[in-house]
Amino acid sequence: MSTPSSRPRHPHRRVLAYVLAASAVTVVVAAVTAVLPARSGTAPATTAPATAGSVAPLVAPTPTPTPTPSPSVTASPPLLRMPGPVPSAGRGTFGFDDRPGELRGRAGILRRYRVAVEAGSGEDVRAFGTEVEQVLAAPGSWIGSGRLRLQRVPGNAPHDFTVYLATPRTAGRMCAAGGVNIRVGGRPYTSCRAPGKVILNLDRWRTSVPHFVDAGVPLTVYRAYVVNHEVGHELGYRHERCPKPGRRAPVMMQQTLFLKGCVANPWPYLDGRRYAGPRL
Template sequence: MPRSTPRPTGDPIVRPGGHPAATPVPPPQPYGGGAVRGRPGDLGRRGVAVAGRRHRLGRRFQLIAQLSTVLLAIGAVVTVIVRHQEVTARPVPAGVAEPPTTGGPLPLLGSSPATAAPSPSPSPVLRLPGPVPSAGSGRFGYDDRTGPVLGRAGRVQQYRVAVEAGSREEADEFGRAVQVALAGPGSWVDSGRLRLRQVPGGADADFTVYLATARTAGRMCAQGGVDIRVGGLPYTSCRAPGRVVINLDRWRLSVPHFVRAKVPLSVYRLYVVNHEVGHQLGHRHERCPGKGRLAPVMMQQTLFLNGCVANPWPYRDGRRYAGPPL
């Protein structure tokens, strides 16, 4: 019986039902130096097994490829999210202001609450605005406080403080301003031979410091023999026996040459108190010692400076500062 020629391995004959066709089984061959011969049925079954393994491997590779694609997509999304978080939530270096998250305007570059430029200092008050009462009731209210003793040695002189009704000024505020002027440093108590103390209105006093409207000041000064008129109107302040009278016009408005020189109103107030109290203590008028030098406190600075510089103090660095007698 002629031997049938075997088909190539991996290509079995398959019936329409899907099963390999039966073939005669040749005798087994030993392993040797030639090609391995097997039965056609064995070869068919091996082909099916190999094809199955290839199919499973193909599906595995397909699944791995799909999974790799998904993982790559997920990785890309994660990278975008992380980079977005790094951009929007990166740490702010120390000392740098973090921009606001609202829709408002951003701060200027380099600015922060700690390094923002400070607000400019307000300009000094040279005179007070508004009309000044030219006349009051002629009656006075007193600052009834007892103040500290000003100065370190010498006889204590007591003074009272009074403000005219209708002047729109308060007695306690005027009393504090007088105390500042007489306390120094630089005031008359720096001599070491004098002390001053404010006492209530009903107490005995060596003198009284009055704040009066221009009309009342003119009358009070005239009673003491002092004419304070300039151009026919009460203008300056004065000292009469036991009275230091401060003109309300000067207290609120200073004087034109001080305003032109931008001398603060607070400096004029220190000057006018120390000048008139200086008269009460026995000091007379003095002149400017030289152009550009400080004006002596006993110079009539309310009327002129004559080349001197405004100065509210009778003592400088603990030493009496005076000019030539007038």
């Protein structure tokens, strides 16, 4: 009779034992892996399997926070005209900007100019001098030809012409002395150029003109226009007409009086080229 130790072993039982043991190890590893944090660069497990042709998300999408509405910023409207009354007359004498300006322009003839403001006008001569120089120094101004240089000089320096800011009554008298009538509706209205003198009417300088204001054209645009227009006369340019309704007005057009369907434009040079209309 055989004892238990001498009984023949069954190979299939041994294999089954190994399989059960391996399965147990796999379950343990899976359980440990499930509770360990994912390493950097390792994709965490997902609850839903990837479908064919798609990629399972690596992480759950983070909800996009709703932005907090910021207070609305209202842009200030452009200044169309200066507030307050405009002096109709001053003392008839002028103070000059005593500062020398930079030489403006690349090449060509040099024209030196002074800047003056009438006493009693309420305007600062240095502020006026700075604004005139900024206009004439712009690439769209007359130096855009590449054949002209301009420089502001002090009042006691040699010069070719003077830019005056005068009250309406003084401007009317100075323009009449130069052979130009600036009266419209019985009062001095426009600006003018007399020999060696660019005379800007304080009324227009401060309040622009109705058709510019109605169109929302900023006062700085009108000022640039009137400086370039009257300096253009001093440089020998004559009046021009609107080339076509809807087009830009030539700077030598009488924009102070009308636009004739054109759009306000303060510059004689656009994109580096002279912009002109038919001669009046």
